[in-house]
Amino acid sequence: MKLEIAVLPGDGIGPEVTDQAIKVLKAIALEFDHMFKFRIADVGAVAIDNYGVPLPEQTLTLCASSDAILFGAIGHPKYDNDPSAKVRPEQGLLKLRKELGLFANIRPVKAYDTLLDKSPLKRHIIEGVDISIYRELTGGIYFGKKELSGDGNMASDLCQYSREEIERITHLAFEAAQNRRGKVTLVDKANVLETSRLWRKVVTEIAKQYSDVEMDFLFVDNAAMQMILNPKQFDVILTENLFGDIISDEASVIGGSIGLLASASVGKKYAMFEPVHGSFPQAKNKGIANPIASILSAALLLEHFELFNEAQMIRIAVDKSLKLHISTPDINANYDTISTSKVGDFIEDFIHNPG
């Protein structure tokens, strides 16, 4: 297969972890006889430094002319505690999602046996957890009309959803459930919010088309509890933008390391793959950043193009690296000298020589 992949390394540890993902994809291309072409562009704080905007026109053009996007991370501390900053790195990501119509954010959350001890949750709670969260990504309150009164004493944000926005991600979630354990849990706040009631209505209608999938409903406050009390109850979680942001970040820590979590953001035409972790600027260029999330994002990319054997090969290599403790210090207290690129090298080698 020929794939043109736009690479947006971004800020902080973004570039160094993305390098490992590229290394791994090149090994896959060689072993499975594919042609992957990588084209690199700026996004985030580095783009603000170079072009004055977090998503330059040429970056967007590159993405729009590629088959897939491999994304690193964005964010820089100089923007974090300045509520008055007009230009922010995060706007680059929001704009990219919006411009490319990436309406569904998909986040697998898995408890790896080798990492159970690192989880803040007790072993019996998380052993075997395997969740896929489908978060609506281009609607809701993050994109609704924002107003600040002239005197600065009154602010508002509008949360809005259309039937169509709900339908398209709902189908994705139910199709995913059919290939998993056959359950979809809708997280909403239908006892209070009008948008949630629309979600519940539309999703309930669509559920009838998937008679092999069990449907469940949870209010978002209860879901935040259940994610801690009994995460094993979840297979596919379907939810709107803000609730998905909160619930998926909460879920991201139960597995013991956010350094392992990958994500996909897909639309009708485009698809982007990125680690869940942020730009972690304190770790930049120290060789301590965990590249696994970025490498597993590459596996999600391959799956998106139905290269299932290739993706599976990456997953096996990752499992092997974890079992052998070929891991960065964040999850490897005993051997703290294994660097970001060493982990990438091991996985690259394993793909070439899967013992």
Place this chain on the structure above:
Amino acid sequence: MKLEIAVLPGDGIGPEVTDQAIKVLKAIALEFDHMFKFRIADVGAVAIDNYGVPLPEQTLTLCASSDAILFGAIGHPKYDNDPSAKVRPEQGLLKLRKELGLFANIRPVKAYDTLLDKSPLKRHIIEGVDISIYRELTGGIYFGKKELSGDGNMASDLCQYSREEIERITHLAFEAAQNRRGKVTLVDKANVLETSRLWRKVVTEIAKQYSDVEMDFLFVDNAAMQMILNPKQFDVILTENLFGDIISDEASVIGGSIGLLASASVGKKYAMFEPVHGSFPQAKNKGIANPIASILSAALLLEHFELFNEAQMIRIAVDKSLKLHISTPDINANYDTISTSKVGDFIEDFIHNPG
């Protein structure tokens, strides 16, 4: 002190746990020479059954003419999965908060040593946790304008905040922090939402008046992670309505039992005290409902009127009951015959004869 207390037992286990709180308050009145008068009224599903509305006029009048309100729980399964129901028990609570101007919901979250093993989180994560969450309760998206388009294909909810709404609860939170460990964490989403940016601006200004209190900021998605990773970092959490609903419910499970959590909802003139747990209709009239949350709500009521010794006496009695395993089955696997009223009796006796 003379206090007129409106009692709204509500639905499910509400009445039986509230009975224990009254029992305990009567013991306190006797020992400390106070006059507490209790007047009972309907709210929730039982009020819908009797009057057609979840908050009858006479209930509201009674509350408005009382010094404080002791609330049980509301909710009935027959309304839960019916998105089309026009009248719902929960509306009674929302209306009560709005009518009485109860703008701040205060939820203490404490890890009790005797219950550490029951927590889904590991012991070292939660040992010593002591948080007080200040949630804005009458503004934000729960009360904003709701719209559904004529064709039913588009819905919206408006999130709105005024400077004044933010100021009044912010002062309460900072005053509370002064009497605790001196730290306030504002939870918002200021990188995306206009309302959150107003919160951050107003709170930052007010923080300058409390130089002895340390100020911290967290985005809500990060807060949902930090509550699991390191809840000990929190002293007072201050946040808006929806975020407070999610974060406080998430926090409610880390201590090991929601059956122990009390809450206060206060305004300029009125104050209401209630357990965090719901109406739990499956347990109704079985004598298995844990009355501690309701009893600790009574302690919060006493503190509200600066009856600190009286409140402290209740807390000591509760600690004693937990240590001696005079507890209902939900937290007492070994002795599952201790009923709701037995726990109330023990605490009542202890207040009369604190060994």
